[in-house]
Amino acid sequence: MTDTHGAVPFHPNVRTALDNPQIRGNFRRAMDGLMDKRRLAFDDWELDKLRTLGSAVRLNALHHLPELLEQLDTRCRANGIQVHWARDGDEACALITDICRRRNARSVIKGKSMVSEEMELNHHLEQADIEALESDLGEYIVQMAEETPSHIIMPAIHKNTREISDLMHDKTGTEPSLDARYLTASARAQLRERFMNADVGISGVNFAVADSGTLCLVENEGNGRLTTTVPPCHIAVTGIEKVVPSLDDVAPLLALLTRSATGQPITTYFNMISGPRQPDEQDGPEEVHLVLVDNGRSEVYQDEELAETLKCIRCGACMNHCPVYTRVGGHAYGTTYPGPIGKILMPQLMGLDQTPDFPSASSLCGACGEVCPVRIPIPQLLVRLRQESVDGDSLHPAHVKGHGVKRGRLEPWIWRGWAWMHRSPALYRLGTALAARFRRLTPSRLGGWTDYRRAPRPAATTLHQAIKARRTHRRPS
Amino acid sequence: MSSTAKADILARLRQRTHTSPPPERDFSVLEARQWTPAERIERFRQHLESVQGEVIRTTESELNQAILDRLSRSHVRRLLLGRNSPFQAGLAAAKSGDLELHVYDQPIETWQSELFNEIEAALTTTLGGIAETGSLILWPTPDEPRLMSLVPPMHLAVLRVDQLHDTLLQVVREQRWSQGMPTNALLISGPSKTADIEQTLVFGAHGPRELVVFLVDESGSGA
Amino acid sequence: MTDSIKMYPPKPDRVYLFGTCLIDIFYPEAGLAALSLLEREGIDVHFPDDQTCCGQPAYTSGRMDEARDVARRQLDLFPEPWPILVPSGSCGGMIAKHYPHLFEGTDDAARAEDIAARTFELTDFLLNVCHVRLEDKGEPVQVAMHTSCSARREMGLAEVGPQLLGQLSGVTLKEQAHAAECCGFGGSFAVRHPEVSGAMVQDKVAALSETGVQHFVTSDCGCLMNIDGCAQKQGAKLRGEHLLSFLWQRTREDRTHD
Numbered sequence: 001m002t003d004t005h006g007a008v009p010f011h012p013n014v015r016t017a018l019d020n021p022q023i024r025g026n027f028r029r030a031m032d033g034l035m036d037k038r039r040l041a042f043d044d045w046e047l048d049k050l051r052t053l054g055s056a057v058r059l060n061a062l063h064h065l066p067e068l069l070e071q072l073d074t075r076c077r078a079n080g081i082q083v084h085w086a087r088d089g090d091e092a093c094a095l096i097t098d099i100c101r102r103r104n105a106r107s108v109i110k111g112k113s114m115v116s117e118e119m120e121l122n123h124h125l126e127q128a129d130i131e132a133l134e135s136d137l138g139e140y141i142v143q144m145a146e147e148t149p150s151h152i153i154m155p156a157i158h159k160n161t162r163e164i165s166d167l168m169h170d171k172t173g174t175e176p177s178l179d180a181r182y183l184t185a186s187a188r189a190q191l192r193e194r195f196m197n198a199d200v201g202i203s204g205v206n207f208a209v210a211d212s213g214t215l216c217l218v219e220n221e222g223n224g225r226l227t228t229t230v231p232p233c234h235i236a237v238t239g240i241e242k243v244v245p246s247l248d249d250v251a252p253l254l255a256l257l258t259r260s261a262t263g264q265p266i267t268t269y270f271n272m273i274s275g276p277r278q279p280d281e282q283d284g285p286e287e288v289h290l291v292l293v294d295n296g297r298s299e300v301y302q303d304e305e306l307a308e309t310l311k312c313i314r315c316g317a318c319m320n321h322c323p324v325y326t327r328v329g330g331h332a333y334g335t336t337y338p339g340p341i342g343k344i345l346m347p348q349l350m351g352l353d354q355t356p357d358f359p360s361a362s363s364l365c366g367a368c369g370e371v372c373p374v375r376i377p378i379p380q381l382l383v384r385l386r387q388e389s390v391d392g393d394s395l396h397p398a399h400v401k402g403h404g405v406k407r408g409r410l411e412p413w414i415w416r417g418w419a420w421m422h423r424s425p426a427l428y429r430l431g432t433a434l435a436a437r438f439r440r441l442t443p444s445r446l447g448g449w450t451d452y453r454r455a456p457r458p459a460a461t462t463l464h465q466a467i468k469a470r471r472t473h474r475r476p477s
Numbered sequence: 478m479s480s481t482a483k484a485d486i487l488a489r490l491r492q493r494t495h496t497s498p499p500p501e502r503d504f505s506v507l508e509a510r511q512w513t514p515a516e517r518i519e520r521f522r523q524h525l526e527s528v529q530g531e532v533i534r535t536t537e538s539e540l541n542q543a544i545l546d547r548l549s550r551s552h553v554r555r556l557l558l559g560r561n562s563p564f565q566a567g568l569a570a571a572k573s574g575d576l577e578l579h580v581y582d583q584p585i586e587t588w589q590s591e592l593f594n595e596i597e598a599a600l601t602t603t604l605g606g607i608a609e610t611g612s613l614i615l616w617p618t619p620d621e622p623r624l625m626s627l628v629p630p631m632h633l634a635v636l637r638v639d640q641l642h643d644t645l646l647q648v649v650r651e652q653r654w655s656q657g658m659p660t661n662a663l664l665i666s667g668p669s670k671t672a673d674i675e676q677t678l679v680f681g682a683h684g685p686r687e688l689v690v691f692l693v694d695e696s697g698s699g700a
Numbered sequence: 701m702t703d704s705i706k707m708y709p710p711k712p713d714r715v716y717l718f719g720t721c722l723i724d725i726f727y728p729e730a731g732l733a734a735l736s737l738l739e740r741e742g743i744d745v746h747f748p749d750d751q752t753c754c755g756q757p758a759y760t761s762g763r764m765d766e767a768r769d770v771a772r773r774q775l776d777l778f779p780e781p782w783p784i785l786v787p788s789g790s791c792g793g794m795i796a797k798h799y800p801h802l803f804e805g806t807d808d809a810a811r812a813e814d815i816a817a818r819t820f821e822l823t824d825f826l827l828n829v830c831h832v833r834l835e836d837k838g839e840p841v842q843v844a845m846h847t848s849c850s851a852r853r854e855m856g857l858a859e860v861g862p863q864l865l866g867q868l869s870g871v872t873l874k875e876q877a878h879a880a881e882c883c884g885f886g887g888s889f890a891v892r893h894p895e896v897s898g899a900m901v902q903d904k905v906a907a908l909s910e911t912g913v914q915h916f917v918t919s920d921c922g923c924l925m926n927i928d929g930c931a932q933k934q935g936a937k938l939r940g941e942h943l944l945s946f947l948w949q950r951t952r953e954d955r956t957h958d
C-alpha cells in the first residue's frame with residue numbers, strides 16, 4: 001500500500017525481492033513469455049508506423065484535453081450517463097460512496113481499475129460499510145491475499161499456482177489443486193452468486209470517446225461485462241487523460257494495447273457502453289455514472305515534456321521489458337503503478353520527495369521506450385526527473401512537486417569539481433596522467449561497485465599519452 | 478460540489494501554454510490492412526480458432542440443421558433465443574423432442590437465476606465480423622439483450638460472409654458509429670478466458686466457455 | 701530499432717577521433733586500435749588534444765549545468781566539417797542524440813546540431829562508411845558479443861558488431877540468452893542501486909559463460925568494465941575485450957611477430 005506519510009522504501013524492498021529466488025523466477029519466466037508473445041503479435045505490422053499513429057492520437061487528444069472532456073461530459077449526459085468530476089482520489093471516493101449510499105448498496109462488485117487502486121477505493125468503501133469484491137481473477141486473488149497488484153495487467157503474476165491454490169483453500173474452502181482450470185472454475189462459481197446479488201458494479205475505462213459519449217472497456221474474462229451489465233447501477237471511474245475525440249482514434253490504440261500487453265491481436269471482449277438500460281430493454285444497469293478523476297493529472301499536464309506521461313494506455317509492456325522490474329517484481333516499487341511507467345508517473349503524482357529513489361532506479365537501457373506503443377520517451381523523462389530531483393538545470397528551473405529532494409550537500413560540490421576538471425584540458429590531462437602513474441594505488445573497494453565487481457584499474461598510459469608518443473615516434477619516418 | 482471540481486479541473490488544464498501544434502494522425506497503416514473476400518474468411522477463421530473459437534461454415538438452407546447438429550453434439554437441452562428471433566420458426570420445426578427453446582422476452586430481474594443456472598446456450602445474430610482480429614460485432618437490442626452473449630456457457634452466433642469487414646476502423650467509419658451508438662456494443666473474439674493463474678491459459682472464465690460461429694455463405698460454397 | 705533513416709556520407713579523407721574518457725584512462729589500447737584500423741583504411745585521423753569527456757555522467761545524473769559546461773568545451777574541438785568518430789555507442793549517443801536537447805534554446809544550439817549530425821559510432825563508420833574488408837589472421841576462436849543498450853537502441857547498431865565479426869573467418873560468434881538485455885551498468889545506476897545492478901551483471905556473466913566461450917567483446921567500455929569486472933570478481937573464466945582491440949589484433953599485419 002502506498003505510504004503517504006513517509007517516502008517509499010524502495011531500497012529495502014528491492015533487497016527483500018532480490019533475496020527471494022521464487023519471485024525472481026516467477027517474474028523472469030512470465031516476462032520472457034510476454035516479450036515473445038508481443039514480438040509475434042506485431043509480426044505482420046509496420047510497427048514503427050503504428051506506434052507513430054498511436055502517439056499522434058494520444059498527443060492530439062491531450063492537446064484538446066479540456067475541450068474533449070467537456071464534449072464527453074455533454075455527450076454522456078445526453079446519453080443518460082451521469083457525469084461527476086473529482087479533483088483528487090478522496091473526492092472521487094466520496095462521490096462513489098455517496099452514490100452507493102443513495103442506492104442503499106451493501107455489496108459492490110468490481111472490474112479491474114487501476115485508478116480505483118490509485119485512490120484506494122476499496123478501503124474507502126469498507127469504511128462506509130460497503131463490501132467491495134474484485135471480480136477479475138487476478139485482482140480477486142490479490143484481494144484475498146490482502147495484497148496489492150504487482151503488475152498493472154496481471155495483478156497476481158507474483159504468485160505461482162501452488163500459492164494460489166493454498167490461498168483459495170484457506171479463504172474459500174476450494175479443494176487444493178495445481179490445475180489452473182479447476183481453480184478458475186471454482187472462482188467462477190463463487191463469483192457468479194456475487195454478480196447476481198451485487199447492488200453496484202464499479203469498473204475502470206480504457207478509452208472514453210468524446211463525440212459519441214462511449215466508454216470502452218477491454219477484457220478477456222467477461223467479469224468486466226458482468227460488472228457493467230448485471231448490477232442495477234454501474235459506476236465507471238477513469239483518469240481524465242483517457243478521453244479521445246472519436247472511435248476512429250480508438251482503433252489504433254486498441255490494436256496497440258492488446259498486442260503490447262499480452263501479445264493478443266484483440267481481447268475476448270471489447271465492451272462499448274454508451275448509456276443506461278432503456279425502457280424497452282430487458283437487461284443492463286438502470287443507472288450509469290462516469291467519475292472523471294484528476295488526482296494530479298492536471299499538474300502533470302502543465303509541462304509539455306512531462307505531459308507525455310499522460311499518453312500512457314496502461315499496457316504494461318514497459319514493465320514486461322524492464323530488466324529492473326523483471327528482477328525485483330512489482331511490489332518492490334510500493335506504488336500503484338510499478339516499473340518504468342511507475343517511475344515516471346508516481347514521482348509526478350506523489351512528489352519526488354515521496355519517491356526519491358524512482359528516477360535513478362534505471363540503467364536507462366531504453367527497453368521501455370523502445371516498446372512503448374505510444375512512444376512515451378521514458379528514459380528521457382527519467383533524466384528529466386533526475387534533473388528535477390537535484391534542481392540541476394538553471395536554464396529550466398525544476399517545478400515537479402518535491403523537486404530538489406536529491407540535491408545533497410556534498411554532491412553539488414563533487415559535480416562542480418568534476419566539471420571544473422573536465423572543462424580544463426590541461427587539468428584533465430594532468431589528472432588522468434596521475435591516475436595512470438599511480439594506478440597501483442587505486443582503491444580495491446569502491447562502494448557498491450566492488451560488492452559485485454573487481455575495481456577497475458587505470459592503464460599504464462592514457463590514450464592522450466599514447467597518441468602523443470605515437471606521433472613523436474612516427475614523425476621521423 | 479462536483480460542478481466546482483469540474484470548473485477547477487478545466488481551468489487548470491486551460492492554463493497550459495501549448496508550444497507545439499497537435500500532430501497529424503496518419504491512419505494509413507491501418508487503412509492498408511485489406512484482404513480479398515477469401516482471405517478475410519481465412520483470417521477470421523484462423524484468428525477465432527487460435528483462441529478456441531469454433532467456426533462452422535454453412536449455407537442459408539443448411540443453417541438450421543447445422544445449429545441443431547452442433548447443439549446435439551454438446552447435448553444442449555435449453556437454448557435461449559432472442560425475441561422475434563429469425564431462427565425460432567425454423568429451429569422449432571426441425572428440432573428433436575428434447576431441445577427446449579427459451580425466449581428472452583422478460584426483464585432480467587424476473588428470471589435471473591434461471592438464466593444464470595439453467596440456460597445452457599444462447600443463439601444470437603451479429604452485426605458483422607472483423608477479419609483482422611477474428612471478431613464478431615454485436616449490438617445488443619431489446620430483442621437480443623446483452624446477457625445472451627455473456628451468461629450461458631455456450632454462445633452460438635450467426636455471421637454472414639458478406640458482413641465480414643477488414644478492420645475495426647473500416648467498420649467504425651463505414652457504419653458511422655460516431656453518429657450514434659447503442660447503449661451497449663461489443664466486439665467478441667472467442668470464448669471468455671484468463672491467464673491470471675501463472676500465465677496458464679484457461680477458457681471459460683466468467684463468460685461462455687464455448688463460442689461457435691456459423692459462417693453463412695450465400696454462394697453456397699461453404700461447409 | 702531506431703526510426704530515423706541514417707544517412708552515411710561517402711568515405712572521407714580525414715576524421716576526428718573522440719576517444720572518450722573511459723578509453724583514455726582504462727582502455728587506451730582500444731583507442732589506438734581505432735586509430736590503426738582507420739589509418740589502414742587510408743584515413744587521416746585527428747585526435748584533438750583538448751578533448752576530455754562528453755559530459756554524459758553529469759547529464760544522466762540530472763546535473764545539466766555541469767553537463768553543458770563540459771560539453772560546451774567539446775563543441776570547440778571540431779572546427780572542420782569532418783566526421784567525428786566515437787568508439788562507444790554510449791558517448792556517441794550522448795553527442796549525436798542528446799547534445800541537441802542539452803543545448804536547445806542556447807547560443808550553442810546550432811553548433812550542437814551540427815556536431816551531432818556528423819558524429820558516428822566508430823564500428824558503424826568502419827562497416828557502413830569505410831566498408832572495411834577484414835582479413836582474419838588469428839587462430840580459430842569462439843566469442844560472444846554484448847552490444848550496449850545505447851548502441852543497440854539509441855543508435856540502432858545491433859547488427860554492426862556481429863557483421864564485423866562475421867568477416868573474420870576464424871571467429872565463431874555465439875549468441876547468449878537474453879542478448880538484448882542490459883548488463884546493469886547504467887553509469888550512476890551501478891552506484892546508486894548496486895543490488896539491482898549487481899543482479900543484472902551477474903545474470904549477464906552467467907548468460908555469456910553458458911555459451912561456452914571464454915572471450916566476449918563489446919564496443920562500450922562501461923559494459924566491458926562492468927561485465928569483465930564481475931567475471932573477475934567471481935573467478936569466472938570469461939574475459940572481455942573492446943571490439944576494436946579484438947578486430948585490430950586479429951587482422952594486423954605483424955600479428956605473427958607479436
Ligand code: SF4
Pocket residue numbers: 260311312313314315316317318319340341368371372373374375376
Ligand atoms: S508507458 Fe507505454 S509501455 Fe508503459 S504501460 Fe504506458 S503505454 Fe504501456
